[in-house]
Amino acid sequence: MADEEEAELSEKQKKEIAKWFLLNSPPGEIQYVAKDVKAILNDEELYKEAASESFPLYNKSHMISLELPCRAGDVIITSYGEINENEYLDPRTAQVAIVDHIKQVCTEARPALDEELPSPYIEEFRCALDAEILKYIGEAYPKGVCSVYCGKGKDVEGPGSDFELVVVISATRHSPQNFCNGSWRSVWTIEFKDEIQILEFSGKLQVGAHYFEEGNVQLDAKHECKDSTVFQSPEDSAISIANIIRHHETEYLASLEASYSNLPDTTFKDLRRKLPVTRTLFPWHNTLQFSLTRDITKELGIGK
Amino acid sequence: MEAAMGLMRRIPPKHTETALSALLTLLPQHSSDLLSQVDQPLQVLCDTDSGKEFILCEYNRDADSFRSPWSNKYHPPLEDGALPSEELRKLEVEANDIFAIYRDQYYEGGISSVYMWEDDNEGFVACFLIKKDGSKTGHGRRGYLQEGAWDAIHVIEVGPDEEGTAHYRLTSTVMLSLTTSNESSGSFNLSGSIRREMNMDLSVQEGHLCNMGRMIEEMESKLRNSLDQVYFGKTKEMVCTLRPPAEVVMRLPDSS
Structure with a gap:
């Protein structure tokens, strides 16, 4: 027992x-x-x-993207588009992808049901934003995919109620032959606050990279940010949202580059210096001197 | 075993300890192989006799006790724990003293320990260990790092003296993790582990310690350099492939 x-x-x-x-x-x-x-x-x-x-x-x-059948584009696997564990909405084509998670493929697709899609009022905002984000992705990410989902309030029929759109951007690069893989994921939640006529942003960015030729080194970087702008027409909102996202993501990339360029002389130095404090290689051939200096420092009480 | 080593190559280095204990649970029959092939972050214990900290590893372990290089005693106390010969212990004491100075000059802090033991073919083996906490709450002089760990393990097999020269075989591993964190750029963590080998035949005229020290110094500089230039560089390259910096994108229309 x-x-x-x-x-x-x-x-x-x-x-x-x-x-x-x-x-x-x-x-x-x-x-x-x-x-x-x-x-x-x-x-x-x-x-x-x-x-x-x-x-x-x-x-x-990891927000992986899978190819839809019939070359209809890619669907991103995210909780925002999840209908059930194996079905994911692609809002751009209004298709629902049926996926095999373990094989990481989309086996078939079906048209989305009306109740799975947002109202025409919301769809106007969503669609305009999708077009702007697509433009931005095309410029900024050589291999990026994006989707705009309605997070909350998909049945809002017209002005007077709040709703929420979610922009998902995912870019991956796999080159196992070069022992290197990486991914960039960003999720932007934009709350459309009807009463105060403000759009509130919160962004979550995550970047990972793995290099493993005769070793194992990984980057894991995360960042969160917030912003806001005024509520405008679907087209104007879309343009200003895309601009804000572009601005923050460009800044973030610059800060990542700065973190890298700070490595050799500042951050990495706190782990191990390139050269000793004396700026010359360690005098292994003449280590007797140390027993002497050590005694002196001890005597004078200037040791640590 | 091959699959286990495959996993260790992929799991984020900062999770090495968890991954190793997971593998030990799944593959108890391979535990000695795993423990000898997978390097794990170094642990530290305080020598109650000298009040100084020393580093723990497989090489100063006997049963569940660890020998301190400072007092030559096992912690917790162990009767009949293995000890190096008197002659080798003399070299070990000297190596610990000198290596502590070397460590201080390069690391500006940290802990080091050197262990030596006789091997079967008339030579001996020495293990040089360094552990540095470079975080701002640890020994980080400049205070840039939220978290920063460097663990270096150097094992040198020294062959017997043959007509004034000896063969030195050095295997070194460095494991590190560094995190910076601030409001404007979020958290940035790089972690990694690499292992390299170096073989040399050297005259023993200046003494083993001098030869071993030089090899370790050269190796550490190489490892630090390749982590900095190659390994970190490759991850940066990857980031810039995913989202090329703006100036590259903007330069395109101008260049026509």
């Missing part, structure tokens, strides 16, 4: 460990991690359970 319980606990534990590895996969590497996890578990059933619980979470949090 006790043995059985123990065995059961360890099964559960094993699955949790497998999930932990899968969910901590770097951008674009879950399939490789899955292969290794499967080999280590050596238990098909347990692996399947772990995979079926982890892949949907990973795909959503």
